[in-house]
Amino acid sequence: MLYAVRVLIDPPSFRRLVRARELLAEDDRPIAAIADEVAISQYHFIRQFAALYGTTPHQFRTAERVARAKQLLSAGRPVTDVCFDVGFESLGSFSALFTRWAGVAPSRYRRSVQVLMRPQLVPGCMGLLGELPAGASRNSREAARA
Amino acid sequence: MLKIKLTSIMVSDQDKALAFYTGVLGFTKKLDIPVGGPYRWITVVAAPDDLELSLEPNENPVGKAFQEGLFAQGIPATSFESTDLDADYARLREAGVAFTKPPTAAGPVKIAVLSDTVGNLIQLHQTL
Numbered sequence: 411m412l413y414a415v416r417v418l419i420d421p422p423s424f425r426r427l428v429r430a431r432e433l434l435a436e437d438d439r440p441i442a443a444i445a446d447e448v449a450i451s452q453y454h455f456i457r458q459f460a461a462l463y464g465t466t467p468h469q470f471r472t473a474e475r476v477a478r479a480k481q482l483l484s485a486g487r488p489v490t491d492v493c494f495d496v497g498f499e500s501l502g503s504f505s506a507l508f509t510r511w512a513g514v515a516p517s518r519y520r521r522s523v524q525v526l527m528r529p530q531l532v533p534g535c536m537g538l539l540g541e542l543p544a545g546a547s548r549n550s551r552e553a554a555r556a
Numbered sequence: 557m558l559k560i561k562l563t564s565i566m567v568s569d570q571d572k573a574l575a576f577y578t579g580v581l582g583f584t585k586k587l588d589i590p591v592g593g594p595y596r597w598i599t600v601v602a603a604p605d606d607l608e609l610s611l612e613p614n615e616n617p618v619g620k621a622f623q624e625g626l627f628a629q630g631i632p633a634t635s636f637e638s639t640d641l642d643a644d645y646a647r648l649r650e651a652g653v654a655f656t657k658p659p660t661a662a663g664p665v666k667i668a669v670l671s672d673t674v675g676n677l678i679q680l681h682q683t684l
Contacts, residue, residue, distance in 0.1 A: 417654040421630070424656050428628045461654035464572055464673025 417461040426450055427462055434471045438497040441467050476511040479504075483520040492516065562599070564610035565633055566623045567674040573611040574598055576673055580651050581636075583609070602636075614675060623675050630656065632669055632679035641666050641682040 419427065426448040433444050444467065445455035460466050465473065475496040482492040490501060493516075498504035508516045567573035577583050583600040586608055591597050595615075599608040614620045626633055638644045641659045645668050649655060656677060657669035665681045672678050 416649045417652070418649070418658055419654055419656050421656075424630060458654070461652060462656075462671045462673075464569075464576075464671075 417458060419458055419462060423450065423458065424462075427455075427459055430455065430459065430467070431463065431470065434467055435474045441471075472507065472511065476508060479508055479516065480512065480519065483516060484523045486520075486524065489516045489520060560607065562608045562610060563634070564612045565672075565676060566614035566619050567611045567672075567676070568614055568620075568623075569674050570596055570598055570611055570613055573672070573674040574600070577609070577611065580648065580653060581672075611674075627675060627677055630669075630677065633676040635667075635679035635681050638680045638682045641668060641680055644668075644680060 427450075430444050430448045430450070433439075433447065434441075441456075442452050445452045448455070450458065456466055459470075463470060475498075479492050479496045482495060483489070487495070489505075493501050493504040496504075498507075505516055508519070512519055514522070574585065574588070577600045578585055583602055584604075585598070586601045587597060587599045589597040595613050598611045600611065601608055612619075614623050623633070645655070645659050648670060654671045654673075655668060656671065657667065659666050659668045661684070665683050667679055667681045669677050669679050
């Protein structure tokens, strides 16, 4: 447990936390602004969110950004574009954070995925085994259409 | 004759799931086998000859969408039987588990709902 607190989340609070999770995934406002929007004090927001989702709002947002960055890099987008697309303002902080979470620098990740992608058709399940995001590969129908 | 010996639940993180299902809920790890990449075939049981519960990664976007949709609607992914729901509720709350429903009588059963921290709401039920 991230925080040793007793947490009973009533239905209105549950709905607010579900909404907050969507907001964290889709916009870049500070955590405090998200807590404000769903009308939960920041103190309770962080604790309730962590108890419900097993991750703090900040960690959740970072994980979402890294996952989105992996998808975009797999699709061949340049590292600089991806950095700004997923909500970072500096390439340095994006690279450092991506490297910490993904275990490899974004440029290297992009190259390694491109090499893996070259044999064209990678079935979805094989892509998963190779740690590719599921969106990175095409199935035969999509490939035929392209 | 066919038997039902296995069921599964999707989890957003297999390590965290294993820690929660064993360390917090109190199940026992039965199998933990690498199956390629970062993924493992992990099952837990409540007793040695019990039904096995497989903790499956939700990496497939279809699985992820289903899991997140159920959760957002407040619908439990499954239900575990408790022989003493009030005692389990007290024990798990003390361990920091988030409940979305405290023990509540519902006809012939008493139910409670908790979050497993890896993407699922789990119902606990006790037959009255």
